[in-house]
Amino acid sequence: MGKKKTKEQSVWQQRKTTLLYLIVLVVVIMVMVMSVRSIISYVETNDISSSEEEQGVYKNKYNASRFFFRLYYPDQWYVNADANGFMLDDTKNLVLELYPLVQVLHTDAPTSSPDSETASTMVRDPSLTASFYYYAYSEEQKQWMEEHPSDGPVLSADLTEVESKTDLDLLDKITRDVYASMVSTYDAQKYTFKEEFSNYETQDITFGHFTYQLKQEDGTYDADVYVAVRASNYYVIVYEGLHTEEENAYGTHQKVFKSMLEGFRFSVFDD
Secondary structure, three states, rough: OOOOOOHHHHHHHHHHHHHHHHHHHHHHHHHHHHHHHHHHHHHHHHHHHHHHHHOOOOOEEEEEHHHHHEEEEEEOOEEEEOOOOOOOOOOEEEEEEEEEEEEEOOOOOOOOOOOOOOOOOOEEOOOEEEEEEEEEOOHHHHHHHHOOOOOEEEEOOOOOEEEEEHHHHHHHHHHHHHHHHHHHHOOOOOOEEEEEEEEEOOOOEEEEEEEEEEEOEEEEEEEEEEEEEOEEEEEEEEEEEEOOOOEEEHOOHHHHHHHHHHHOOOOOOEE
């Protein structure tokens, strides 16, 4: 038989056990604290990231809340929209116009900028305009949507990430409808449409795209037409700029406009 533990040995054994438990408890608490700190740090980082992404590339924002989108633009551009947030021209479904401002040397020129500090020197550049239109689906389009139900978001190969929230079949359908409507409505002697369709993708939105040229007295205008679809409505954005040997507003502002298109955001509801 083994030796019987003395009272002192029993007390020491209990103390060792208690000490071991305390060490384990301290380690667990440290791990929990580090985990909580990591989670807090992750949340704060993502909150900042989301805030920056929400703000977009530019600080100036126009919230077309009645038409469920937001637009961010640089200082040298201006949004021409209805003061009460309604359509700028409801006969054309035109929500707003976006255009660059140019500086003039004389102070008696007519101005378009709302900024009183720059109103005497900043005026509208008439050589380029981006027009934003909002449309509800027609009955024919609604019928087509019923006959061609969306398959839903497209997932990545590992099924962990949504790669596209756009119904690409619907986007192609509406883009071609917009093309056909413009071709049949616009003066064929002035407008030349290219029947070439493609998709233009930003981080959040896939746009349908086609182009046209417009002959005017002051020269030829090149234009890009972008179409975005949602479950209950769609948007048409027309970027139209003068493109001549003397002046190429279309090319000069295109990079900035595309960065604004990158920051274009849907709002209120998600599809």
